[in-house]
Amino acid sequence: MEQTDHRERTRRTDQVGRTGKGTVLLRPGGAGYADECAGFQLGFAQGPAVVFAAASTQDVVTAVRYAAARNLPLGVQATGHGLPGDAEGGVLVTTRRMDRVSIDPEARTARVQAGVRWGQVVAAAAPYGLAPLNGSAPGVGAVSYTLGGGLGILAREFGYAADHVRWLEAVTPDGTLRRVTPASQPDLYWGLLGAGQNLAVVTEMEIGLVPVRRLYGGSLAFDGAAVDPAAVLRAYEAWTRTVPDGLTSSFAAVPYPDLPALPPRLRGRYVLSVRVAWTGADGDRLTAPLRGIAPVLSDSLRTMPYTDSHTIHSDPDFPHAYYGDSAVLEALDVDRAGKLLSLVGPGAAAPCVLQLNHLGGALSRPAPNAVPHREGRFLLRLLTGGGRDTARAVLDPAFALLADATLGRSLNFAFGAGDRSDGLYGRQTRERLAGLKRRYDPANLLCRNYGVSAC
Template identity: 60%
Template structure:
């Protein structure tokens, strides 16, 4: 076995039989051909945020050295290499007053995130990141490097945008950028004793929002650790996070109802350059061990949502971070070119994540099962990009029709299941 490159996710070990530290697309082509000759399963590793679980054997292609971004301001596009983190794309685009459709963490690999759909902080206004892909460079299981566009390899173009890594190794892609240089955003936080009031007010508030406002609600007990800010250390807080591309004055009027929902513990809402958008969520920048899963929901009522927070709050058997993403808007609109991103008519996405330091994974799964059981009447499926450590489960990532079409593409482009082995769900996600 070979030691894999360092991962952001430290809870699950990767021990490939062969590690390829690729520097360019030629290295990837050669690696895929050798894997096919030796009948080795193939996985891809950029930053390691979304590892599916402990894996041994096969070939792992590390793409972290393939790190680069080139912006074309006139076309409002960027070419992004396989191992590039979102932070680099954000900085390069900002020089031209543009922004990518990135997620909340600048350290996540842009390519893997996009292949899984890409639910970002501007999602309700602009849709999924996958909908803004213009072309992809991919090495398929036959070792052939292909340029995939809506008119060249249209079936692959459909499947790669939302189907994840199952159809080949993407060595780079071209994405569209949006004309956003600044936004009004941040978080309003409340003491957890007001959780039921806050979630009720939040759900009512989302019914009135323009598509220019993307938001989520989070709830967690902050660990009592030195690296956690003193103001929140050890406290159970419920927060509403907001990204609004309108003006600050309109933003203040928009969030006014939130500030009367319950006593406010902290308020970081402000106008900011897009390069500071990661401060809205303030995801941990340091590697750590965690397990996570998700539930795509048709809708959600306040009573059920409050019960979810009760199950996962301070009385839960382990620390659990809850995030409820408000969907709709452009996410529900048909994209210009269809892709494999499922569940476009969903109303919310519930995400659960639990640190694993000394935590029993079986107990985490049991708690998550109780939560999803509660949500069963409105459950549509799971989100491919938000399954951390649950690699033994692949159900629910796509609706039956999309899953059937993806299976047909796999049969056509990877009949030997080169990319379907233990690394088949490897991805960067958050």
């Protein structure tokens, strides 16, 4: 019965070419369909029965009403960095054309549409001496990243990006366009910020900006073959206990392939690095203990304009396949963390990138949103390539090693390695989100995402 219903849904959808108001629809086999479905994450295939290439809020309203009228699964894609897995059939709304940014320098706010990337917001705010609470990769979608919480470059100083949202414009699954504020619809505002694209399709939001023109930041890199990786990690963890609340940092362990395209200092090396972002004074003094850990392979710590802040992490800017997951840790047992490095190091079944973000500071402050696990001290993120089974063979033992210190997982850093929602929220948050799901999406149209169910 269910299979018959799916075939009938697909047959009805394939009859559509263009709506009466001119909204562009793309279908399998048609010109532009494959390019429209493609995202940054190449590990998963998107095969919707129909794609709405939205260029306006009204296009999104049309797409949502179309899906609701036919009871079709509905997905949303801006850049495709955080795909939860493969998807077949249903409706996909792409928002990449909705890319308008406007800055109000007096109010210190930015209005961003659903397809805007963080790099655009950084560039638009910079002439006014302002900065958004963006993540490390300028190509990531600002709206979707914020809906998942938004762990930014200056997170320990200013908190999550979600904590600075003034209002949202969203289309709920009944096709209603809503302006959502903490005063007008506090429950929906609370749920949208933390639940991702599970309760509505957000078309625009207004976010607060911070008065940051320059910062001290960069990375210190060490050769993982010349030093004990566990010793570097222990030294980093000890150092995080001494820094001011406003200093944001992370530790990374990356096995670089031996490719001519890479700089000679990275080619074929297992590189350990500590990345730092700080808007205060005495940056060199605060980071001096890090330079004493071991001989430095490279040192990019410096004062820079905020527009160069993406160079702190230098995330890959080209589409590729990856699987990954995360764990919010209440504490870091450095001895177990050393064993973790052994599990996911150069000898792992698939190349694995480890990143450990120092949490706390402003991230621990309560806010009127659903971003969970604010009591965490570190966020562990693991990314690997290969097939899904190979990824799980690497990731599962690694996360199991730290299970007793794990509070949960982070929605923004779950990349299809398991398609599971457990651990994304604590019990009270999960139950409250389930109530919102029953209210705003009882048919579960927005099911192409992690995290929220009605039960």
